[in-house]
Amino acid sequence: MSIQTVSGGMTAPTWAESGQPYPYARTELVEPDWTRFPGWKDVTAEDWASVQWQRAHCVKNVKQLRTLWGDLVEERFYEDLERDQRERATMSMLVPPQMMNTMAPRDVPAGPGSLTEAMYADPIRRYMLPVFSDRRTDWPSHPHATRDSLHEHDMWVAEGLTHRYPTKVLAELLPTCPQYCGHCTRMDLVGNSTPVIDKLKFLGKPVDRHAEMLDYLRRTPSVRDVVVSGGDVANMPWPRLEEFLTQLLEIENIRDIRLATKALIGLPQHWLQDDVRAGVERVARVARQRGVSLAMHTHANHANSITPIVAEASRAMLDAGLRDVRNQGVLLAGVNADPNSLLDLCFALLDGAQIMPYYFYMCDMIPFSEHWRVSVADAQRLQHHVMGYLPGFATPRIVCDVPFVGKRWVHQLADYDRELGISYWTKNYRTSIESTDPEALQRHYEYYDPIHTLPEAGQQWWRQHSGDNLVEAERLAAESRRAAEQQALTLA
Ligand code: SF4
Secondary structure, eight states, rough: OOOOOOOHHHHOOOTSSSSOSSSOOOOOOOOOGGGGGGGGGGOHHHHHOOOHHHHHHOOOOOHHHHHHHGGGGGGHHHHHHHHHHHTTTTSSSOHHHHHHTTSSOOOOOSSSSTTHHHHHOOOOEEEESOOOOSSSOOOOOOOOOOOOTTOTTTGGTTTEEEOOOEEEEEEEEOOOOOOOTTTOTTTTTSSOOOSSSOOOOOSSHHHHHHHHHHHHHHHHHTTTTEEEEESSGGSSSHHHHHHHHHHHHHHOOOOOEEEEOTTHHOOOHHHHHHHHHHHHHHHHHHHHHTTOEEEEEEEOOOOGGOOHHHHHHHHHOOOOOOTTTEEEEEETTTTTTTTTHHHHHHIIIIIIHHEEEEEEHHHHHHHTTTOOOOOHHHHHHHHHHHTTTTTGOOOOEEEEEEEETTTEEEEEEEOOOOOOTEEEEEEEEEEEOOTOTTTTEEEOOEEEGGGGGGGGHHHHHHHHHHTTTTTTHHOOOOHHHHHHHHHHHHHH
């Protein structure tokens, strides 16, 4: 394709550039100026680069947020947030300065309240600091929403080790993260309890739990792939994480290890520390010698999160010898559930930070998540819209994590009742709890669209068939008790 030149030396757009539904343009990453917030007006670049400073200045409550933003944000916003914390939040508040600085990133005119509307509209604020008025009042939760919506605890083969797929496991080494996302699928276990959710606690000591996980993997040669997760591995002191990884690498059957850390996005300063980089380099060297693929999986949901320091941390991990850094985002209405937002994010990851767009998960059916969730039909449309712009290897798959099944590409469903918003899925492997279930591979497994997205007849059906449910608080309390009993049974 030739470039057409017009008078004055400008190049005219070619067919590839004009009239496309998505107008691709390479954009430079930007670190927003943190001194625009009154609470950080004197913070230096040296402070900002320090992981200790970042951790010490995380925002953990509304009082700290008021100190940071002052009267740039109107009182009604703070009250909205406080109400959400009391009545809806399934995750406690924890936002590192790095993430906070990507909210409403552009300069606003100074003056009382001038930041309010930008904060209400901001995509990163919408999932890191949800407010009560963000949530739906007609159906705040789906009637089938549950605390452990993926039934990971049911599939624990050692405390925190989920064996769901035939050849791979998820190892939850710890239940904390440097940041807490409002939509966290592991809200049952991760983070501090909130007024609404009493969290489960691991019962075993970390050292014993990790030893049991490794023991299971030694005894189970059919497992070749371990997601080393949490929580977030950035919250594990590096020497302990290195010790676990070193032992993992000694197990002959383990061929793939992925380190799960949103901190690469939320607290990249962690992965830029000299001792951590040196440690990753040591582990990556051993992995290479043994022919094991060691990669990092991170979690970015919006292009604004991808800043120069995130790119620097990603580069540091690749330089340290990781095979790849990949992104597993979550599809969230109001954050990224439109084609341009998804493509902007993918290009920022790929062009700016050499992070591979990999998956977008549909938001799981946890309590109070209906305002974030989209229907399977919408997810299919989004998958269609993002095809063809990115290289094939970097085109993310949009997947639905179907309870008792696992990840399914959104076009893989077996049947779909669009009126009731029920999709039906099948699977081609047994999970660890179905080894003797003759129906496991014939059964249809259900996933539910948000009710507010259904036609009126479907919404009417749900009103009639879920009206007798316990009120939300009672339902969650009952579920907490069931989860605790289940945990005790699993470990018995
Ligand atoms: S970083 Fe991951 S595990 Fe931690 S709160 Fe966010 S989604 Fe949950």
